[in-house]
Structures are given as C-alpha cells and as structure tokens.
Amino acid sequence: MAFNLTRRKFLQSASLAAVALPLSEAIASETSIQRSPLESTGSFGDETVVGGVCEMCFWRCQLVGKKRGDRLIKLEGNPKSIDNGTSICARGNAGIKLLYDPDRLKYPLKNVGERGNPKWKRISWQEALDECGTKLKQVHEKYGAQGLCMFPHGSSAKYPMHFMERTLGTHNVSEASFYQCRGIRDTAYLATIGKAPGENVDMPNAKVIMLLGGHFGENVHVSHIKRYIKGLENGAKLIVVDPRFSASAAKSDVWVRIKPGTDTAFLLAIMNYLIINKKYDEEFVDEYGDGLEELQAGIKQWTLEKAAAECDIPAAQIKEVAELLAANSPNVSIHPGRHVSWYGNDFQRQRALACLTGLLGAFYVKGGWVPGKGPKVGAISWAKHDHGDEHNLNMNEDEERLYPYAPPGTPTELIRDAALTGKPYPIKGCVIWGQNPIQTIPGQDKMKEVLKQMDFVMCVDVMPTDVTMWADILLPEVSYLERYDYIKTGTQWDFADNHLQFIAPRMPLAEPMFERKDQVYITNEIARRMGFEKEIPVSSAMEMVEKNLEVAGLTLDQVRKEGGIHTRPGKDPYAMPEDFEVLFYNEDIEDAGFPGIPTYKPTEPPPAGYTRLLYGRVPVHTFNRTQNNVWLNRAMPENPVWINDELAAKMGLSDGDTVGLVNQDGFSSRTTTTVKTTPGIRKDAIYMAHGYGSANPLLTVGADAGVDDQSLITKITVDEETGAHGMRTNFVKLVKDGKVLDIPTSA
Numbered sequence: 001m002a003f004n005l006t007r008r009k010f011l012q013s014a015s016l017a018a019v020a021l022p023l024s025e026a027i028a029s030e031t032s033i034q035r036s037p038l039e040s041t042g043s044f045g046d047e048t049v050v051g052g053v054c055e056m057c058f059w060r061c062q063l064v065g066k067k068r069g070d071r072l073i074k075l076e077g078n079p080k081s082i083d084n085g086t087s088i089c090a091r092g093n094a095g096i097k098l099l100y101d102p103d104r105l106k107y108p109l110k111n112v113g114e115r116g117n118p119k120w121k122r123i124s125w126q127e128a129l130d131e132c133g134t135k136l137k138q139v140h141e142k143y144g145a146q147g148l149c150m151f152p153h154g155s156s157a158k159y160p161m162h163f164m165e166r167t168l169g170t171h172n173v174s175e176a177s178f179y180q181c182r183g184i185r186d187t188a189y190l191a192t193i194g195k196a197p198g199e200n201v202d203m204p205n206a207k208v209i210m211l212l213g214g215h216f217g218e219n220v221h222v223s224h225i226k227r228y229i230k231g232l233e234n235g236a237k238l239i240v241v242d243p244r245f246s247a248s249a250a251k252s253d254v255w256v257r258i259k260p261g262t263d264t265a266f267l268l269a270i271m272n273y274l275i276i277n278k279k280y281d282e283e284f285v286d287e288y289g290d291g292l293e294e295l296q297a298g299i300k301q302w303t304l305e306k307a308a309a310e311c312d313i314p315a316a317q318i319k320e321v322a323e324l325l326a327a328n329s330p331n332v333s334i335h336p337g338r339h340v341s342w343y344g345n346d347f348q349r350q351r352a353l354a355c356l357t358g359l360l361g362a363f364y365v366k367g368g369w370v371p372g373k374g375p376k377v378g379a380i381s382w383a384k385h386d387h388g389d390e391h392n393l394n395m396n397e398d399e400e401r402l403y404p405y406a407p408p409g410t411p412t413e414l415i416r417d418a419a420l421t422g423k424p425y426p427i428k429g430c431v432i433w434g435q436n437p438i439q440t441i442p443g444q445d446k447m448k449e450v451l452k453q454m455d456f457v458m459c460v461d462v463m464p465t466d467v468t469m470w471a472d473i474l475l476p477e478v479s480y481l482e483r484y485d486y487i488k489t490g491t492q493w494d495f496a497d498n499h500l501q502f503i504a505p506r507m508p509l510a511e512p513m514f515e516r517k518d519q520v521y522i523t524n525e526i527a528r529r530m531g532f533e534k535e536i537p538v539s540s541a542m543e544m545v546e547k548n549l550e551v552a553g554l555t556l557d558q559v560r561k562e563g564g565i566h567t568r569p570g571k572d573p574y575a576m577p578e579d580f581e582v583l584f585y586n587e588d589i590e591d592a593g594f595p596g597i598p599t600y601k602p603t604e605p606p607p608a609g610y611t612r613l614l615y616g617r618v619p620v621h622t623f624n625r626t627q628n629n630v631w632l633n634r635a636m637p638e639n640p641v642w643i644n645d646e647l648a649a650k651m652g653l654s655d656g657d658t659v660g661l662v663n664q665d666g667f668s669s670r671t672t673t674t675v676k677t678t679p680g681i682r683k684d685a686i687y688m689a690h691g692y693g694s695a696n697p698l699l700t701v702g703a704d705a706g707v708d709d710q711s712l713i714t715k716i717t718v719d720e721e722t723g724a725h726g727m728r729t730n731f732v733k734l735v736k737d738g739k740v741l742d743i744p745t746s747a
C-alpha cells in the first residue's frame, strides 16, 4: 500500500455516502461491501493474472485477476500499484459481472426495424463490416469528411477516433469527457496558468481542502479518494461548497450551503476580501501574477454582503472561508473540480478557481496544486490525410472561432444543429463508440432527431443501451478485461519524498467470448473497406501497446514479468517551471469578446411552482453504464429524489412515496422513483443520481429502474466561451398518483 490507510478505513470512506443516503440504501450498500468475497478470504482462484487496468470508470485503477480454470472469478487491486494499491471500489469489483453479463452484446447485429424501435438480425462480421465500410464511404464521398460525426468516450474509442479525425478528416467529434464533463475546466486553466489542471491537488499535504460541488465518497476514484482521506487524517480542514449535504459535506468543517449557480459570486467575494485586506500572497503574485490591478478593479463591487445576498449564505461564512484560506496559504488545495458542466456560465467560475489559487500562492507548493510529472509513453496514431479544403470543413474554426475556448473536438450543440439544419454543412454519417448520447447529452428528443436524419448510424458497445437502439449496425466490442489498450501512467508525487512514476499497459485478464472483437480489428477492417488500407498503423491492439511502450524503453513481456506495472524514479513535482504565470486578467479572452477577468453571470431562477433539478454520482454506479450490473443494481436499484423535508411536509409527501417528475417544457419522466425527504438539501433544488431509468428492454436488470435525469433536461444551455453544455438549468415538479404537485419554493 502506498500509505498507511487500513482496508477497513478505506471501505468506510468508499461508503461515506451512507452518511447522506437513506438508511435502507445505506444498509444495502454497506452489506453489499461486507458480503463481498473480498472480505471473506484472502486466497481466491488457482491462478493470478496481472496487467489488468479497470475501466468501470475512467480512473483506471490497476488490477490483477484471480482465475479458476478459464473463468475469471475475482478482481483485486494490483499489489504492485503505487496508485490504487490493493484497493478497488464497488464498481471495480463488480467488473466480473459486466464480463459475464448474459445481456452483453455477443454478435454483430443489423437493425431491420426502425431506428429507436429496432428489430435485430444477427449477421456475420463480414457483412457488418462491409455495410459499415460502404455506408461510411458513401457519406464521405457525397458530403466530404464534414458529413461524418462521432460521439466517442473511453480508451477503446481513441484508435477509431483518430482514424475519423486524422485519416477521414472530420472535425465533428464530440467527446463526453470534454463537452459534458471537464473540458471547460481544462481550457479555463489553460487560459489562466497555461496548463490543464487534472485533479492534481496535493491533498495529503494540505492544511485546507476546498471542494466546489465535488463530493468525494459518492464520486469515487480510488487513489484520489485515498489522497483526500490522507489529507483529512493529517488534519486538513475541509470546506465544502454544495447546496446539498453530500458525503463530503458530512465530513466538512465548513459547509457552505450555497444557492445553486452562484459559486462565481462566492469566489469573487473571497478574492476581493483577500485583496482589500492584503491577505493574499503578495510575494507570489508579484513574481508570477499578471493583471492583479484589473482583477482588483473589476471585482471591487463583490463585497461579502453582496455575495451573501446573491449566494443566500451568511456574509460571516464567506469571511470565515477567506480567513481560513489566507491563514493556511499557500498549503491549500483549491480543487479544480471534474464534472464542471453546470449552468453555462462555467468557464468564468473555473477561471475564478484558478485565480484564487494564484492569490493564495498555492501552485507548486506542498498542499497546493501540483501537477505531478508522469512518464512518457508513445501514442501510435493514424496518418493525417488531406482530402482538400472543401472536404475538411470545421465550423468552429471559421475566421472567427465560434467558441474560442472550446476543448478538443467540436461542441456537441454545433454538431447537432448542423445535422438538423444542414448548415454550414449536412452531417449524415454517425459513429457512436463507448458513449450513450441519449442519456449523456441534454435534449433527448433533439438527439433522436439528429440520429433519425442520418443516412447511416453505427454503434460499437459492450451492452445494449438506450443509444444502441438507434444503430443501423451494432457491433459487439470486447470489454476492458479482454483487450489490450490504454497505458495508464502516473506518479506518486503526493505521498513520499522518493517520487516514483508508473507505467501500466492494459493487458487482457480473460479470453474474449462469443464473436466480440477489439477496437483495432474493427477500425482496421472498416478502414480497409473505405480504401485506407495503406494508412493502417498497426495490425493488432497488442502491437499498438507494444509500440507505445517502446517509447518508454519497455516491452509487454518485461512489464508482465514486473507484475503488470513498471515503476521508475520520478521527478521533483514541486519544482516551479521557469515560465509559470497566473493571468488574473487575460487580454486574449477580452479580445475574443468575453470578460478578461473572472466575471459572474447569473443563471435563471426556477419559475413559480418549480424547483431546480440537480444530479450527481452515487458510489456504486458509473453513469448509465453499470445499471445492468447485477451486484451494483442490488446495492442501489433506483435513484431516490432528494427533497427538502419542510417542503415535502407542505406538499404532503413522505419518505418512500412513489413519484414521477415533469419539467418546465412539459416533459415527463417515463418511469417513477421514490422520495427521500431530508433537511440536507435546499428548498430551491431537488437532487437525484444520474444514469438511471434505461429504456432498452434488452437490459433485463437495469431497464426501467429509477428515473432518467437526462429525460428532464430539455432546456439546452451552452457555455459561451467553450460551447460545452450546462445541465443544471432545468426545473421540475413532482407528480404523485397522477397529480402534478406545485413546489412551494418561496415557502
């Protein structure tokens, strides 16, 4: 283990959410962990296979597999890991149930019914690949590269994505991890400190940790949560800003019960207070800061009182937070957040977080933001193919960029609008690979219209999900436990003085079953059929990983002999780079037509009778992708709606009541769920876990379980600087026994 955190304590932290869940669920998730075979015995299986890298979520903990005969029977953290160590979370543990899920896609399928209402016919790979190659080629020839689009997510989607982008030449690629998740964070920090921040805060050494909306314990990334717990064990004070009493709020010293959407005002008031009272790190700001005067002038109206009124919190609490940060600077972890696509005003909030970190001098210091220096590995990719100016059009790269701070790819909404209007160009071919845009992207009906108008939709997945119902051809991929791909790299900068780096290539722990194929096979075969045979960079996934390892001077054999993970000495993570700068004021942002200093843009309040819909993670599921997992379904089969207990009493609602929801545009939830009444949420919002309520009847466990939050997010909000989505701008009422209940929010 990388540090002294006992297994029991880790399990406690992984089920921290029990604090914030209703008792019934708390018991369910606790017992599911206690009953896990992990607890009962240390020895399992006849053989241990090394080299696994989890992808039940995208943190990619390193695994070993225990086998009995041909069957993988248990997953564990790799004892060689300096990242997650021997720990994995509930979802990682349940990977076995994904591997052997009887509902998994097994053969290539052709939709002989309608998109959205499919009738599946089993076909051969030959036929499936021929059809994909022919149809994609037709679109490419008729409409140019810009006639194609892709919705990818996950490590296996990288290889086909690069084929689409580089060889076919389309810019219409929208990754969920950028446009619905963390892209705004990355470009806002890039525009402030020249680097994307990751979640790289040195929490074990922090004196104060501040989380805005981050709720560790419900949001679970094993090594990250260990660093957080280590920080708390070491005595860090915890400030949690959240409208809801989250698992982190339950551990906090200061819980800022903020009005949703107003975080930027809160941050500006803290910065103003620090500047006026000269409580910022003057030495750091003199040396590394640029534009403090502009910042000071631009935020001077943000007094504690003004922010208190805007955020609906006491002025004294904002002062308390500012004082706590100042007294402990520079050893403070201002967490950059991860899922930051909130209100469509998010670029400015993320800039404010980076600027506050700068005012506190908390870059490259113990406890502050410390990027960590991981090792280099290769990135085999497809050759760039020039199809001529007419064929590689990019609607976000016109003379004036529409979204100058867009993360890589093209904003989802631009792609959808182009597909629906044909302007600036038609989009007629769609590849979906490891993403479920029906449940991931706001505006479900819009997404369905986009898919309906395509000439061809191809989908590569491991499970039948809501989006796979829209495919013409549906291809079954091997899972992360059955393939070579992604090399997980990282460092151990935050625990020890002898800094280490690690390299962990994903190797299969089990043999592929049925007719499932991997990403390299599928992409190469389609490329061949589209006439790009000569450009194929590798002939197998194993060769791809081998070549990428070469850059680090390693081979798969060697890493396997080393237990699946290669470690080597690292570099001092606290060394400040020479050209480091914090741009409190950024002239380029202003030239592009946006505020050059962090600026608060209010979000629309709920209309009378409605309340705001908030959503987030639960410890035992990953978005929608684990809903059919039988172990995880047992741990949390539905997503109760959190509603303030006083409001509930006024509305005649009790804990456990069955309800549906309807939103401001008249969209109703297809399914129902239960009510959780609690003082742990403000009156101007309700909360539910994201990812539930799957509609695909082929999911024998997950279909119709709970309510799909995305089906209620129909008002589409886009962040002006980045083009990424905001999703917390929708409002709902509850429906009980067929009766729509007004929400007395002003009560």
Ligand SMILES: Nc1nc2c(c(=O)[nH]1)N[C@H]1C(S)=C(S)[C@@H](COP(=O)(O)OP(=O)(O)OC[C@H]3O[C@@H](n4cnc5c(=O)[nH]c(N)nc54)[C@H](O)[C@@H]3O)O[C@H]1N2
Pocket: 153, 154, 156, 176, 177, 180, 181, 182, 339, 433, 434, 435, 436, 437, 439, 440, 441, 460, 461, 462, 463, 465, 477, 478, 479, 480, 615, 616, 617, 622, 623, 624, 625, 626, 690, 691, 709, 710, 713, 727
């Ligand atoms: N309303 C709302 N929307 C959100 C969020 C939210 O909290 N609320 N969260 C946002 C965030 S932070 C993110 S990162 C995105 C996530 O968005 P997505 O990545 O779209 O998440 P999932 O819904 O899990 O869909 C993933 C799809 O990949 C498939 N899959 C799993 N493993 C593999 C594999 O190995 N190969 C292939 N080919 N497919 C595989 C799954 O079966 C599933 O169909 O959603 C965003 N959207």
Ligand SMILES: Nc1nc2c(c(=O)[nH]1)N[C@H]1C(S)=C(S)[C@@H](COP(=O)(O)OP(=O)(O)OC[C@H]3O[C@@H](n4cnc5c(=O)[nH]c(N)nc54)[C@H](O)[C@@H]3O)O[C@H]1N2
Pocket: 057, 058, 181, 182, 212, 213, 214, 215, 216, 218, 219, 220, 221, 241, 242, 243, 244, 246, 258, 259, 260, 261, 262, 263, 337, 338, 339, 340, 342, 614, 615, 616, 617, 618, 619, 620, 621, 622, 623, 687, 728
């Ligand atoms: N178990 C589990 N862990 C995961 C994932 C998973 O699917 N399952 N997904 C991973 C991924 S890809 C991501 S991006 C992260 C996402 O994890 P986080 O970045 O933590 O994001 P969410 O889960 O969307 O967080 C929602 C939190 O924000 C609060 N909130 C809502 N509105 C506001 C507001 O206006 N202001 C403030 N301050 N808070 C607000 C909500 O009450 C809730 O506590 O989790 C990662 N970890």
Ligand code: SF4
Pocket: 054, 055, 056, 057, 058, 059, 060, 061, 084, 087, 088, 089, 090, 091, 092, 093, 220, 221, 222
């Ligand atoms: S945090 Fe859990 S689900 Fe995510 S990679 Fe690690 S073990 Fe797997």
Ligand SMILES: [Mo]
Pocket: 177, 180, 181, 182, 338, 339
């Ligand atoms: Mo995410």
